[in-house]
Amino acid sequence: MSEFIGIFLAVLLAILIAPHAQKHADRIWAAVTRINFVQRNGVFISTYLIVAVVTWTVVMIILPQLYMVDFSFRFNLLPADIGGPKDTYTLEQYRYLLFGRAGDEDAMNWLHLQVFGRTILVSVLVTLFDFAICYPIAYYMAQVAKGGQARLLVLCLILPFWVNEILRAFAFKILFGTGGVTNVVLIWLGILDEPFDFLKADVGLYAGLSYAYILLMIFPLFNAIESLDHNQVEAARDLGAPWWRIHFRVVMPHAKPGIASGCTMVFMLCAGALAAPQILGGPSSLWFTQIIYQWFNTGGNWPRGSAYAFVLLLVCIVFVMAVMRIFKVRFGEIAK
Amino acid sequence: MSSKTVMKLMVGFYVFLFFAYLFGPLLMMGASAFNVSSFPQVAPWEGFTFQWFGALVDNSAMVEGIVNSLWIGLGVICLSVPISLAAALMMTQIYQRLQPIYYVIVVSPVLMPGVILGISTLVFWDKLGVLANAEYESIFYNGMFLTVVGQSTFISAYCMLIFLARLQRFDRTQEEAALDLGATHTQVFWKILIPFLRPAVFSAAVLAFLTSFENYNTTVFTIQAESTLTTVLSGQIRLGTKPDVSALAVIIIAITLVGASVHEVLRRREMAREEAAREAAKRAEAAADLALTAKPIAAA
Numbered sequence: 081m082s083e084f085i086g087i088f089l090a091v092l093l094a095i096l097i098a099p100h101a102q103k104h105a106d107r108i109w110a111a112v113t114r115i116n117f118v119q120r121n122g123v124f125i126s127t128y129l130i131v132a133v134v135t136w137t138v139v140m141i142i143l144p145q146l147y148m149v150d151f152s153f154r155f156n157l158l159p160a161d162i163g164g165p166k167d168t169y170t171l172e173q174y175r176y177l178l179f180g181r182a183g184d185e186d187a188m189n190w191l192h193l194q195v196f197g198r199t200i201l202v203s204v205l206v207t208l209f210d211f212a213i214c215y216p217i218a219y220y221m222a223q224v225a226k227g228g229q230a231r232l233l234v235l236c237l238i239l240p241f242w243v244n245e246i247l248r249a250f251a252f253k254i255l256f257g258t259g260g261v262t263n264v265v266l267i268w269l270g271i272l273d274e275p276f277d278f279l280k281a282d283v284g285l286y287a288g289l290s291y292a293y294i295l296l297m298i299f300p301l302f303n304a305i306e307s308l309d310h311n312q313v314e315a316a317r318d319l320g321a322p323w324w325r326i327h328f329r330v331v332m333p334h335a336k337p338g339i340a341s342g343c344t345m346v347f348m349l350c351a352g353a354l355a356a357p358q359i360l361g362g363p364s365s366l367w368f369t370q371i372i373y374q375w376f377n378t379g380g381n382w383p384r385g386s387a388y389a390f391v392l393l394l395v396c397i398v399f400v401m402a403v404m405r406i407f408k409v410r411f412g413e414i415a416k
Numbered sequence: 417m418s419s420k421t422v423m424k425l426m427v428g429f430y431v432f433l434f435f436a437y438l439f440g441p442l443l444m445m446g447a448s449a450f451n452v453s454s455f456p457q458v459a460p461w462e463g464f465t466f467q468w469f470g471a472l473v474d475n476s477a478m479v480e481g482i483v484n485s486l487w488i489g490l491g492v493i494c495l496s497v498p499i500s501l502a503a504a505l506m507m508t509q510i511y512q513r514l515q516p517i518y519y520v521i522v523v524s525p526v527l528m529p530g531v532i533l534g535i536s537t538l539v540f541w542d543k544l545g546v547l548a549n550a551e552y553e554s555i556f557y558n559g560m561f562l563t564v565v566g567q568s569t570f571i572s573a574y575c576m577l578i579f580l581a582r583l584q585r586f587d588r589t590q591e592e593a594a595l596d597l598g599a600t601h602t603q604v605f606w607k608i609l610i611p612f613l614r615p616a617v618f619s620a621a622v623l624a625f626l627t628s629f630e631n632y633n634t635t636v637f638t639i640q641a642e643s644t645l646t647t648v649l650s651g652q653i654r655l656g657t658k659p660d661v662s663a664l665a666v667i668i669i670a671i672t673l674v675g676a677s678v679h680e681v682l683r684r685r686e687m688a689r690e691e692a693a694r695e696a697a698k699r700a701e702a703a704a705d706l707a708l709t710a711k712p713i714a715a716a
Binding site for chain 1: 427430434437444445448502503506524525531537568569601604605629632633662665672675676
């Protein structure tokens with residue numbers, strides 16, 4: 081019925097507007113072509129630019145995000161009830177994350193909160209670990225290695241990352257499984273007596289996560305350090321600075337945007353990782369994204385999944401803001 | 417041994433360790449593809465075999481996933497390359513005051529976790545489907561279509577960065593010259609801008625395809641009843657696997673190696689060509705200078 085009214089109104093509008101538009105067509109056309117933007121690009125290209133950009137920014141980026149937020153404040157209803165009297169705003173989905181089901185013996189939803197806390201904490205640790213192991217390599221490639229050698233190193237770095245994320249996680253599963261190479265080697269060395277389940281202890285997960293995002297740490301670092309004039313390092317050395325002070329006072333301040341960018345990327349990807357925890361996580365361990373995934377699949381509660389996803393998004397935004405504040409860099413420098 | 421040699425050795429050792437960490441797991445996985453053992457492992461080594469590559473072809477779920485992934489990759493190219501080109505061109509023309517906001521909006525998908533892009537696309541199109549009162553078979557609930565849209569949301573941002581980098585080197589006077597000579601705007605677009613951007617269009621398309629092909633986080637939410645290579649892989653690995661997954665990895669790594677080598681050769685050739693062009697320009701300039709200085713002498 082509402083559809084019929086819609087069509088009726090559209091036809092009515094068209095009938096009312098058409099003669100008017102026709103009478104002034106040349107004037108409207110002239111007004112359109114007088115717009116600076118249209119003059120610069122021509123009518124055809126202008127239309128293409130505007131349609132493409134609006135489709136992307138509005139239909140693909142902004143509206144879905146806003147709708148997801150709106151959706152997370154609603155009840156999980158049957159399709160028939162949507163739009164009905166039961167379809168009101170609620171904080172129920174967020175309350176569940178904090179306090180769990182009403183009437184549970186625990187006051188708080190410790191299971192989910194614990195998983196949430198662990199996700200954030202481990203992501204921070206992985207980020208720090210990646211920074212620690214990547215910084216020397218990035219410095220070596222950018223300042224020490226010669227042209228051809230540096231290019232070869234860059235190529236070697238990129239290669240493993242064309243293998244997709246899931247296969248990389250699978251490689252770690254093979255490496256750390258009870259029959260895996262790690263166990264065989266450790267037993268052969270006499271360090272272990274019997275196979276140790278690294279996957280159950282989450283060692284595999286942490287190693288896999290650190291591995292997965294190395295490239296996103298190393299390249300921003302490399303780009304930032306490469307732009308440093310090596311003479312500055314030489315000058316500091318000539319003036320008697322020890323090597324660690326050169327790094328803290330000369331190289332790192334110069335590479336600040338790169339450090340900020342690398343840390344943000346690694347943290348975000350780590351906190352939002354789904355494949356690695358699914359494949360490498362021990363039976364008890366759960367990543368926050370896995371809970372979201374459950375709400376969308378077996379859990380069958382999309383609004384609650386959206387609410388959890390929005391919480392994750394908020395954490396990421398807070399992290400970016402914090403990094404921008406700490407490193408005093410602008411958004412544009414992070415997202416290079 | 418001087419302290420400098422010790423330092424050098426230590427640095428060398430560190431670089432070696434780092435690359436061992438990078439390649440070790442992949443080598444193990446590669447090796448397990450050739451082990452007879454029906455569980456993907458390297459030790460104990462039970463004998464050399466190619467049987468797992470054959471098993472790959474029989475894995476019909478995997479084959480179907482690969483075919484779907486290829487189609488989705490093509491769809492993503494068709495959607496994200498035009499969008500990102502437009503977005504990059506818009507960046508140079510938008511009002512100064514709007515530019516920072518515009519930049520934040522179009523770059524935000526790069527920083528947003530993939531799962532969130534997938535979820536928002538899923539719930540948004542689901543709502544559109546409800547509003548339009550669409551059939552269940554319609555496009556609003558089609559996993560392949562939603563995956564193309566969801567992936568393009570952030571892949572367009574990557575491609576846009578490629579176009580922006582190329583556009584920075586664009587000489588606007590070429591455009592003005594063409595317009596002065598009476599070309600229409602559409603002609604300028606097709607005859608000047610697009611040829612100039614062609615290498616960027618090519619790299620953007622390749623990047624879009626590869627990113628789409630290996631995407632999991634967004635896909636797993638938008639794909640619903642369908643499957644892609646990544647969702648099939650993750651499902652099979654979680655349930656415990658046979659070494660045919662390793663065999664697939666070996667194939668992917670081989671393709672990557674070939675692709676990377678070809679890319680490197682092409683790059684070297686292009687650099688050589690640019691170098692030659694620069695040399696030629698310098699020579700022409702020198703010749704012109706010579707002619708200019710020669711003229712007054714001749715006149716005198």
